[in-house]
Amino acid sequence: MESNKEEQAEATLWARKSWALLSAVRSQSPLIQCITNFVSMDLMANTLLSAGASPAMLHALEEIPDFTPQVHALCLNVGTLSADWLPAMKLAAQLARKSGKPWVLDPVAAGASGFRLKACLELVELKPTVIRGNASEIIALANASVGPTKGVDSSHKSTDAVESAKSLARASGAVVAVSGAVDIVTDGERVVGAHNGVAMMTKITATGCSVTALIAAFIAVDQAHVLEATAAALSLFGIAGEMGMEMANGPATLRIHLIDSLHGLDEACVLSRVKITSLS
Numbered sequence: 001m002e003s004n005k006e007e008q009a010e011a012t013l014w015a016r017k018s019w020a021l022l023s024a025v026r027s028q029s030p031l032i033q034c035i036t037n038f039v040s041m042d043l044m045a046n047t048l049l050s051a052g053a054s055p056a057m058l059h060a061l062e063e064i065p066d067f068t069p070q071v072h073a074l075c076l077n078v079g080t081l082s083a084d085w086l087p088a089m090k091l092a093a094q095l096a097r098k099s100g101k102p103w104v105l106d107p108v109a110a111g112a113s114g115f116r117l118k119a120c121l122e123l124v125e126l127k128p129t130v131i132r133g134n135a136s137e138i139i140a141l142a143n144a145s146v147g148p149t150k151g152v153d154s155s156h157k158s159t160d161a162v163e164s165a166k167s168l169a170r171a172s173g174a175v176v177a178v179s180g181a182v183d184i185v186t187d188g189e190r191v192v193g194a195h196n197g198v199a200m201m202t203k204i205t206a207t208g209c210s211v212t213a214l215i216a217a218f219i220a221v222d223q224a225h226v227l228e229a230t231a232a233a234l235s236l237f238g239i240a241g242e243m244g245m246e247m248a249n250g251p252a253t254l255r256i257h258l259i260d261s262l263h264g265l266d267e268a269c270v271l272s273r274v275k276i277t278s279l280s
């Protein structure tokens, strides 16, 4: 009985915190620089806009010294990486760090090739605030291993990646998030799970990339609570998926309704639907 009450109190705290963070994103409209893959640019920018943030998909090496110090957070995504993009990503990460801005790494298909893994490991050296990937990506990065792969999709469940996520968090100093049926978030000690979302979200390309950018917007408005902000972003994106699914006929209409639902999230929805629990 007592523990039930404690669990309920914890659930209420997570829901209130999530609403407070979304409200802060809406009122502060943080500027988020995204250097991301060609596939995700549109959905990522629209996800940020619908949450109240301000996206800017600037990636030229020449403009990073002027622009990056002015952003509130940076999102780096290696999805369609080629060697000529890497210097801009590295410089942006260094300048974000230097100017005290948080940055998030999405290690898309980290284990698919030696080139990609090496690039991801070099970016991890530049101290991301958060690393968000699917389970296969987090396992590959934690083990620094190239191997059998489904490319950008995961061949593991998020719950298979808890130990990898914890060890990557400890080794890198980043909060690590693993998306899946349950989104796992860890700083290497604490582990929390966000239990929102619908499986159909995996049938829309770049939903993972987009939630990584949403995490950047959430940590931009609360740098002191990175783990909480990361879990809240994952939960709220999942809720937008759940509400969108109530109106959708398949992936193409879910894509539209998810964005509309994220834009329309109100306090009652958030307080009744956020499902974040402690897993450790």
Ligand SMILES: Nc1ncnc2c1ncn2[C@@H]1O[C@H](COP(=O)(O)OP(=O)(O)OP(=O)(O)O)[C@@H](O)[C@H]1O
Binding pocket: 108, 133, 134, 135, 152, 153, 154, 179, 180, 181, 182, 183, 196, 197, 198, 199, 200, 201, 202, 204, 205, 206, 207, 208, 209, 210, 211, 234, 237, 238
């Ligand atoms: N089985 C599932 N049930 C509910 N929600 C899910 C499920 N799998 C993934 N999601 C949600 O879908 C979103 C994308 O997660 P996913 O793990 O597919 O990312 P990803 O593989 O990096 O995607 P992409 O590379 O296409 O951007 C997240 O918000 C996640 O919570």
Ligand SMILES: Cc1ncsc1CCO
Binding pocket: 037, 039, 040, 079, 080, 108, 152, 205, 206, 209
């Ligand atoms: C499909 C795809 N290929 C490279 S990046 C990307 C978007 C989802 O990660």
Ligand SMILES: [Mg+2]
Binding pocket: 106, 108, 109, 133, 134, 152, 208, 209
């Ligand atoms: Mg991905």
